[in-house]
Amino acid sequence: MPDLMDVDTESPRGTKRKADDVSLEVSAPRRIRALDPDVVNKIAAGEIIVAPVHALKELIENAVDAGSTSLEVLVKEGGLKLLQITDNGHGIAKEDLPILCERFTTSKLKEFEDLSSIGTYGFRGEALASISHIAHLTVTTKTKDSNCAWRANYDSGKLIPAKPGQSADPKPTAGRQGTQITVEDLFYNVPTRRRAFRSASEEYNKILDVVGRYAVHCEGVAFSCKKHGEAGTTISTQSNASTLDKIRQIHGSAVANEMIEFTSSDERWGYKARGWTTNANYHVKRTTLLLFINHRSVDSTNIRKAIEQTYSTFLPKGGHPFTYISLEIDPQRVDVNVHPTKREVNFLNEDEIIEKVCGDIRVKLANVDVSRTFMTQTLLPGVRVPSSKAGQDDGDTSTGNAGPVATPKQRPYENNLVRTDAKIRKITSMLPPSASKGGAETSSSGPDRQGDAEYEYSDRELVTYRLLTIKGLRAEVRDAMHNELTEVFASHTFVGVVDERRRLAAIQGGVKLYLVDYGMISNEYFYQVGLTDFGNFGAIRFDPPLNLRELLSLAAEHEKTSTPATTEEEDFDVQDVVDTVATQLIERRDMLLEYFSLEISEEGELISIPLLVKGYTPSLAKLPRFLLRLGPHVNWKGEKECFDTFLRELASFYVPEQLPPTPGPGDSKEDGDDTIKARRQDVIRAIEHVLFPAFRARLIATKSLMNRGVVEVANLKGLYRVFERC
Known part of the structure; x- marks a missing residue:
């Protein structure tokens, strides 16, 4: 019988041991030591200042607590390089500057019981202390009673001299009443934290969100926020605004x-x-x-x-x-x-x-839900509302909120009657089919046909970009708007494609018939889509990815053979051009992906291009030329010029391709008849069922389109006058 006092040397349940282990070794316990104060402060700073937006939030709350009525925020590289907030509050006394950035120094608490009735934003006394441990901090402040402003520099909670060899005491300087806090090189001594931030624009959007929140809430306080180096402000509110x-x-x-x-x-x-x-x-x-x-x-x-x-x-x-x-x-x-x-x-x-x-x-x-608003299609200009009783000749009775009201029914003049439904018979239905098999193929194309494309919906959230350059380009479009032509497109009825080679189509607006250059209209429309949906495009993905250099080589070789150089200056080496453009696009791949959904790998593989309109895929035969033109025809130096020229090239790429016209009965069979016929049907389908409905929904017709892209070819009232003379 075993001794009951024997110790069980088996491992506890759930403990993994090696086969040759005999006993569990117990190491000596580690001694407990107090952390270095610098480590303690950096840990505390990491809890409070997680990102630039948290530092800004603390500074905004301190400024509002100081009785400010105006706050100006200046940001550089998402706040990592520079974060500056200027207020017109009561300022900080010179005597308080030496302990300003020490932990748990505050003017808002004296005893623990004060927490039960705290009414200010800040009270812990840790914000500036935490910032000073992970950034270069400068404070310039002036009180109402002071003759001058005082500037102090801080590091790790202590005053430091502005330059080596100088005194660390605050220096007198010119300044207005209030406080200006400048935070530079945030997380400079915490490299892992700094590398964790993905993009400066994302951090700037977070800063705009916080500034916008406090701007909405704080009554009697004016807020402004802008990027360093830009003249205009991204956010600007007045102190007296509701x-x-x-x-x-x-x-x-x-x-x-x-x-x-x-x-x-x-x-x-x-x-x-x-x-x-x-x-x-x-x-x-x-x-x-x-x-x-x-x-x-x-x-x-x-x-x-x-x-x-x-x-x-x-x-x-x-x-x-x-x-x-x-x-x-x-x-x-x-x-x-x-x-x-x-x-x-x-x-x-x-x-x-x-x-x-x-x-x-x-x-x-x-209470509000008793009245709802719904978007409806308005009638064309000049069209009367149809009566509810078509059989009455002498009068009509319409019922409204005030009861039955008798209204005389007037017989409309024929020169005011227009076709307002695009689904009824069109001019194209009166033309004989070109061939029996063509009719069968045409019947298969309809508004729901989208080729072989498959669409997937991502969970990506909508990103709002408040870039002044994009706002400026949008404003230029609005300033160039032609009101009458915009109204025509907003209420037009599509008649049909007239010429695929010249890209002409006919539309009806009111009692007028217009011939429009749908290539030029499409170019302007896709440019406006690029401005409206900037940074939120869909993506057309290639599986497998395409070789960027091969695409550029195709375009460069075609450019060289199609337009022979007449001088030595116009001649170029295909390989040099391909290398130059490929290098430009690969170096800017992060920006192209974030703003335009144009994804290029570091190895030079084209993974995706922007998707502007669902249901319409641009001609991929134009893809090599589009990529090649991104090199010399996009201004990569200025932000506004870069966005403008890139979106212009993208819009040109999305314009429907030019195709040979439909052959007549006596014409010989065209080359690649089946291929061209299928491409023609796809283009016509996209024009009628995708593009022109999109023009109706959101096109702003500009004055340049009125001058060059639209021609009035018939007016129903004018035709009636001709018939009357006959």
Whole structure:
């Protein structure tokens, strides 16, 4: 019988051991040591300043706490190179500058009990201290009573001299009342954190989001934000602007036009809420929630889910609202000291308050929901509404809100009758078919045919780019708009393609018939699509990827043989041109992918090109020439010129190809008859069922199109005058 006191030397269950292990070795415990203060401070800084946007949020809150009525934000390289905020608040006393960047130094707290009634944005005293440990920090400040401004430089929480050999004490300088905080080279001593940021534009968009949130919420405070080196501002709001006006300036008229104001309060739960939210006429794919609790921008998953649930009965499936809520709760019911960045707060009776606020929003939506707005097609100019009783000759009775009203029915003149339905018989239906088999092939082409393309939907979120260059190019299009021609395209009826080689088509606008150059119209339309959907294009992917240099070689060789050089200067070496253009595109592949969905691998493989319109694929025979022209015909030096010339080349690539005209009965059979016939059918189908409906929906016709791309060929009233004379 074994001794009960024997120790079981087997490994505990769940412990992996090697076969030759006999016993578990226990190493000596490590001694506990205090961390170096510099390591402690860097750890604390990493908890508070995770990205440039977090540093900016802390600085904005400090500026508003200082009584500022104007805040100016300057950003370079997404805030990593430069982040500067200038305010006109009460400033910082010179005597406080030596301890300004030490941890837990604040003017807003004295005792722990003060946390129960805190009413300011900042109170922990860690923001500037954290920034000074991971960036070069400069503070320039002037109080109302000071004769001059004082400038101080900080590193690791301590004053440092501006230049080696100088004193670290603050230096007098010229300056206006308020404080200017300059943060340079953020995360310069934390290289792993700095390398984690993907792009400067993404960080700048996050900064714009935070500035926009506080600009909407802070009453009586003007905000501006711009990139370093640019003259114009990306965001600019006035101090006397209303909340709705600021929402319009930052988020656009599409949101502001559908906003309703709401309020909610309950003394039992100790809260008051106010805000603006969209009605049932507006919805997007993702909820936008601007939430402020006791004037601090925070996130709340519970509130977001409750609002989405409230709107689920008012919006279609997949639709989400835009909501701004300012929630004021009794400070004694709120615990703000939860998260180092103060992104989260806890408060008592959270479920009851959320339910009451959402209930009041639901009541507002129900009251507005009695009247809904739907987009409908308007009648063509000059067309009368058809009567409900076509058999009456002497009068007609129409019923409205005021009851039956007798209106005389006038017989319309024939010269005002127009065809308004594109589905009824057209001129092309009166022409005899060219061949029996051609009729069979034509019947297979219809509005739903899209070739062999297969579409997949990605989860990529819509990115809003507030680049001044794109705004400027859009403004140039609007300034060049021809109002009458835009109205014609917005309400036109497609008649048919007249000439595929000259790219001519006929459309009817009102009682007029127009001959339009659909190549020129398409060029302008795709350019405008490029500006409108900038940075959010779809992608046409190639499987397997195409060899970029081979495509460029095809285009360069064709260019050299088709247009022989007349002088030595015009002559060029194909390989040199291919290498130059390929190098340019590969070096700029990150920018091309982010802004234009043009993906090129580092090895020179073409993976995808932009998709501008679903249901229409440009002629891939034009792809080599398009890629070749991106080298010499795109201005890569200036941002505005680069975007403009690239989108012009992209629009030219998307213009339908020119094809030989349809042969007549006596003409000989064309080369590649079946291939050209199939391509012609695809082009005609795309023009009628994709492009011209797209022109109707969103084309801004410019004055240049009126001068060169559109010709009036017939006017129904003028034809009637000719017939009357006959």
